[in-house]
Amino acid sequence: MERVVLALIVVATITALPLVQCTADDPMKVAHWFHAVLPLAKEKTTHLHFYLHDIVSGKNPTSIKIAQSPTSDKSPTLFGIVEMIDDVLTVGPDPNSKPVGRAQGIYGYAGKDSFSLLTNMNFVFTSKEYNGSTLSVLGNNPVLETYREMPITGGTGAFRLARGIVTSKTYSLNITSGDAIVEYSIMVLHY
Numbered sequence: 001m002e003r004v005v006l007a008l009i010v011v012a013t014i015t016a017l018p019l020v021q022c023t024a025d026d027p028m029k030v031a032h033w034f035h036a037v038l039p040l041a042k043e044k045t046t047h048l049h050f051y052l053h054d055i056v057s058g059k060n061p062t063s064i065k066i067a068q069s070p071t072s073d074k075s076p077t078l079f080g081i082v083e084m085i086d087d088v089l090t091v092g093p094d095p096n097s098k099p100v101g102r103a104q105g106i107y108g109y110a111g112k113d114s115f116s117l118l119t120n121m122n123f124v125f126t127s128k129e130y131n132g133s134t135l136s137v138l139g140n141n142p143v144l145e146t147y148r149e150m151p152i153t154g155g156t157g158a159f160r161l162a163r164g165i166v167t168s169k170t171y172s173l174n175i176t177s178g179d180a181i182v183e184y185s186i187m188v189l190h191y
């Protein structure tokens with residue numbers, strides 16, 4: 001009987017702790033999460049949807065060229081150009097709609113014969129339950145295709161041990177300025 005009560009108290013204590021921790025924890029809390037919370041946690045599926053604003057033009061671009069090869073300008077596919085981004089993510093396609101985070105990272109034009117971007121970025125979320133949590137994306141982004149699929153390689157906070165798939169679709173592209181709005185739909189497995 002005593003053992004049952006003790007076991008119940010232990011379970012109650014563990015489940016009373018938040019399953020997700022969005023801001024960075026000290027190492028002891030992270031260790032506790034792995035030892036005590038994770039074994040009882042059930043993997044769940046979350047669908048995220050937002051729009052990314054890639055601004056290359058004007059006085060305040062969120063996407064800037066940081067490197068290129070001497071031959072990149074002559075390449076029909078811009079092969080060798082590398083851009084650093086800190087793009088705003090919003091709930092709707094309107095840039096003035098509610099912001100939910102930023103996409104921070106690097107993309108490089110990796111295709112000699114096609115517009116094929118090596119995309120390496122982190123979604124850094126700032127809204128509600130995902131505030132402070134991140135998802136990491138590393139993949140091939142053939143930007144002229146209607147849909148592009150990229151892997152989620154991990155995450156932090158609410159997305160510890162995350163895996164999943166990102167689907168991106170260009171919502172609009174201003175050919176004059178180069179600015180683009182990209183729709184993102186994410187299916188992510190996490191705890």
Ligand SMILES: *[C@@H]1O[C@H](CO)[C@@H](O)[C@H](O)[C@H]1NC(C)=O
Pocket residue numbers: 023126127128131132
């Ligand atoms: C997100 O977290 C930061 C840092 O803890 C805090 O300053 C900010 O107010 C939070 N934002 C929201 C929308 O909860």
Ligand SMILES: *[C@@H]1O[C@H](CO)[C@@H](O)[C@H](O)[C@H]1NC(C)=O
Pocket residue numbers: 057174175176177
């Ligand atoms: C496209 O960009 C150009 C140059 O910045 C701007 O003048 C024009 O208004 C933009 N078009 C749209 C539809 O936003």
